[in-house]
Amino acid sequence: MSGSIATYLEYPFVRYALIVGMLIALCSSLFGVTLVLKRFSFIGDGLSHVAFGAMAVASVVNLTNQMILVLPITVGCAILMLRAGQNSRIRGDAMVAMVSVGALAFGYLIMNLFSTSTNLSGDVCTTLFGSTSILTLTEQDVLLSAILSLAVVAVFIIFYNKIFAVTFDESFSKATGTNAGAYNLLIAVVISVVIVVAMQLVGSLLISALVVFPALSAMRIFGSFKKVTVFSAVLSVSCAFAGMIISMAAGTPVGATIVMVDIAAFFICFIIGVVGRR
Amino acid sequence: MALITVSGLSVGYDSNVIANDIDFEVNKGDYLAVVGENGSGKSTLMKTLLGLQHPLKGKVTLGDGLKKNEIGYLPQQTLVQKDFPASVREIVLSGCQSRAGLRPFYNAAEKKLAQENMERMNVEGFAGKCYRQLSGGQQQRVLLARALCASRSLLLLDEPVSGLDPKATADMYDAIKRLNDEGVTIIMISHDVSAALRFATHILHMRNTPVFMTKDEYKNSDLGKCYLSVG
Numbered sequence: 001m002s003g004s005i006a007t008y009l010e011y012p013f014v015r016y017a018l019i020v021g022m023l024i025a026l027c028s029s030l031f032g033v034t035l036v037l038k039r040f041s042f043i044g045d046g047l048s049h050v051a052f053g054a055m056a057v058a059s060v061v062n063l064t065n066q067m068i069l070v071l072p073i074t075v076g077c078a079i080l081m082l083r084a085g086q087n088s089r090i091r092g093d094a095m096v097a098m099v100s101v102g103a104l105a106f107g108y109l110i111m112n113l114f115s116t117s118t119n120l121s122g123d124v125c126t127t128l129f130g131s132t133s134i135l136t137l138t139e140q141d142v143l144l145s146a147i148l149s150l151a152v153v154a155v156f157i158i159f160y161n162k163i164f165a166v167t168f169d170e171s172f173s174k175a176t177g178t179n180a181g182a183y184n185l186l187i188a189v190v191i192s193v194v195i196v197v198a199m200q201l202v203g204s205l206l207i208s209a210l211v212v213f214p215a216l217s218a219m220r221i222f223g224s225f226k227k228v229t230v231f232s233a234v235l236s237v238s239c240a241f242a243g244m245i246i247s248m249a250a251g252t253p254v255g256a257t258i259v260m261v262d263i264a265a266f267f268i269c270f271i272i273g274v275v276g277r278r
Numbered sequence: 279m280a281l282i283t284v285s286g287l288s289v290g291y292d293s294n295v296i297a298n299d300i301d302f303e304v305n306k307g308d309y310l311a312v313v314g315e316n317g318s319g320k321s322t323l324m325k326t327l328l329g330l331q332h333p334l335k336g337k338v339t340l341g342d343g344l345k346k347n348e349i350g351y352l353p354q355q356t357l358v359q360k361d362f363p364a365s366v367r368e369i370v371l372s373g374c375q376s377r378a379g380l381r382p383f384y385n386a387a388e389k390k391l392a393q394e395n396m397e398r399m400n401v402e403g404f405a406g407k408c409y410r411q412l413s414g415g416q417q418q419r420v421l422l423a424r425a426l427c428a429s430r431s432l433l434l435l436d437e438p439v440s441g442l443d444p445k446a447t448a449d450m451y452d453a454i455k456r457l458n459d460e461g462v463t464i465i466m467i468s469h470d471v472s473a474a475l476r477f478a479t480h481i482l483h484m485r486n487t488p489v490f491m492t493k494d495e496y497k498n499s500d501l502g503k504c505y506l507s508v509g
Contacts, residue, residue, distance in 0.1 A: 037358055158382045165372040168362055169353065175328040176376040176428045177347035223408025224365035 008248050016142040018244055023149035024198045025210060025240030025258075029232045030156045031191055032215030033225070034167045042093055043081050043188070045208045046100035047195050050077040052204040053103030055127050060114040067144060071196050077103075078188040130203030130255030141200055148197045152190055159186065164225050201240075202255030210236070213262040220266075220273030239265050279341035280305050281432060281463055282327065286336030289322045295334055296322055302482055302490035306342060306431070309455075309464045311474035313505070314484030320467045323484065324436055327465070347376040350425030350433040354440065355417070360410060366420050367405040370396050373427025391427055399423040399453065415446030419453060426457075433457065435466040439473075451477060471505045 008014045054073040058066035081096050165173045166183045174180045198207045214236035218228040243258030280303040287300040296319035312320050325331040374388040396402040399419045439447040455477050458464050468474045481496040483489050496502040
């Protein structure tokens with residue numbers, strides 16, 4: 001088994017994929033704490049469905065680089081959903097449900113109607129649950145994902161203190177003159193970038209797991225924002241690495257394997273949290 | 279000149295007016311208690327003072343060199359904060375966010391200010407501890423320390439003792455009184471008329487047309503007597 005991994009690692013694109021996988025895991029975990037605490041987890045989930053719809057359109061139009069279309073659409077919907085959460089003719093969560101289910105149905109429909117591919121259900125499955133093998137990522141995907149992931153990490157570090165302040169207490173931030181609306185917008189935009197990038201690794205249905213599990217695991221054990229953030233980043237990267245290695249060795253789908261490792265880590269953290277509190 | 283002058287102010291949501299013709303002044307060192315029933319516009323007035331909401335009519339004037347971002351605010355606790363993983367130090371330091379402006383990280387002076395205010399509110403002993411593990415009274419003192427980082431001169435407190443047990447309530451009132459004695463101007467929303475009368479120098483009683491008077495005037499007014507006998 002270890003022999004087969006060693007063979008895999010001899011190929012440069014496998015190493016690239018591993019690096020990108022870990023970068024994706026890193027940036028999706030950073031905003032996890034904010035998302036969970038701001039009760040935004042459902043927006044992340046909704047956005048991933050939107051990204052699926054956009055991806056379907058992109059593949060039907062036969063774009064060579066699908067991200068050019070998928071990224072702006074997802075960012076646009078993120079802004080829309082955030083606005084909907086604030087002024088409430090239709091409640092925020094209902095709005096998210098409408099947009100996300102709509103995008104899912106629309107995406108599947110046009111893939112069925114217009115797809116030129118011979119393996120339609122395979123395409124759909126890949127978009128929903130991620131590449132069955134990490135080796136299908138092209139070199140261009142790898143480069144773009146790496147750049148976007150690093151950008152997300154940079155944004156997080158620069159705005160770390162503001163993100164903390166706005167997440168912890170929006171009304172206090174507003175009262176002291178921080179433009180909370182702008183930071184909420186920033187968070188929503190970054191989340192959509194994370195989702196679009198992570199979609200290639202774990203697929204649109206499994207992204208939320210990558211965002212939510214490391215944060216929730218870290219919150220079981222630690223009591224300061226900095227520690228929770230650092231630990232969830234470390235945990236997420238290690239789980240992604242372990243998941244990718246296992247999936248290569250055992251031939252399992254990479255997205256689902258990573259999520260399983262994340263879930264296992266959550267239960268370990270949960271137990272540590274319970275025992276530690278006694 | 280007064281710190282805050284409010285004249286002919288109407289507050290409410292959209293075109294829905296909750297309270298009309300609000301007139302009052304807050305001078306340096308005052309302790310103003312805003313009392314009144316639920317829905318009488320206390321919180322809406324506070325949001326208008328903080329500039330989170332536009333006045334429907336009339337105006338709020340800040341004087342004496344007070345800038346809009348220099349009001350320390352103690353909001354009511356939200357659900358989010360109940361399970362928020364944040365240490366006491368992180369929270370108090372976040373009171374410096376308007377001082378830091380667009381600078382991404384807090385500087386040494388801001389960290390020192392946070393430290394001083396933690397000592398002032400007697401919470402420096404658990405600076406590294408998680409906020410959600412503190413008692414209600416300790417949590418409120420942490421938020422008060424944060425508000426002090428945002429402003430040296432004026433604090434707006436929204437129901438600072440709600441949900442606290444009697445001992446913690448008394449401690450909280452003492453802490454606020456002590457700050458007031460040190461020269462911090464206080465505006466406090468409260469349900470508790472008798473406590474408000476014990477500590478405040480001025481009372482703003484919110485109702486359809488709110489009334490503003492000094493504590494002694496209020497005690498002798500029909501309105502005040504009515505509320506005191508009920509409370």
